[in-house]
Amino acid sequence: MSTVETRSLPLLVAQRALLVALLVAAWQFAALRMPAFVLPGPLRVIEALDALVHSETFFTDLGATLYRVLAGFLIAVAVGGPLGIVLGSNPRGARFFEPVLSIVNTVSSAIWAVFAIIWFGISNTTTIFVVFMTAMPLILTNVWQGARTVDAQHVELARSFHMSRAQIMRKIFVPTVLPHLFAGARLAFGFGWRVSLVAETIGSSSGIGYRLRQAADLVQTDQVFAWTLTLVVLMLLLEAGVLKPLERRLFRWKRTV
Secondary structure, eight states: OOHHHHHHHHHHHHHHHHHHHHHHHHHHHHHTTSOTTTSOOHHHHHHHHHHHHTSSSHHHHHHHHHHHHHHHHHHHHHHHHHHHHHHHHOHHHHHHHHHHHHHHHHSOHHHHHHHHHHHHOSSHHHHHHHHHHHHHHHHHHHHHHHHTTSOHHHHHHHHHTTOOHHHHIIIIIHHHHHHHHHHHHHHHHHHHHHHHHHHHHHHOSSSHHHHHHHHHHTTOHHHHHHHHHHHHHHHHHHIIIIIHHHHHHHTTTSOOO
16 A cells, blocks of 8 residues: 555545444434334434344354355356457457347346246255356456457467467466456446345345345334345445455556556
């Protein structure tokens, strides 16, 4: 971290704290003017969250959702990344498969969830499949577009040195598409979290989405807010503790302009 970033960190923390305080104040102001079953106040939500954390199923549900999202996301990276490189380096194959990718992108996650229930029933595979079918096209498209930015002169130069196709892929295409892969993966991971809740709501007997549906059916709005707060905190922790450090490590060779 640079000196300028270190100096600006306290100011950034103060600004974020002020933003959170303003949002909580607006929330409390609105909650005082509405019934609790419509908009519970911050204190009521914190109490509901404390009750959830101390329940027997909280960490089981949290772990189930996290497992499904990560499994679907990692499979999407494993499939979408290599396919994107192949299509980006093969214009004829890209033109042939482009309509298929367009069709996959137009199908919503809710439709994939319906198909998954028909094919896999109420199981972990249902949510994993929905996350995969949502995340994979995003990753594939980003990597594909990144592979198309590879300089043809670099490829020709590598061929003049009698480098194999595998070496060209590893030393030219992969470093070029890595930033695109990471950008697509971060976007896909966020979408994966959201669609996993949709899939769990209609095709699971555990997980955060399933508990959200239960709370909504019983008009337990404070629990809906508590689960939502849990998701927000978890995403912030993953962003700050995993994604940002990984991004700095992968692209430490890049200079900030």
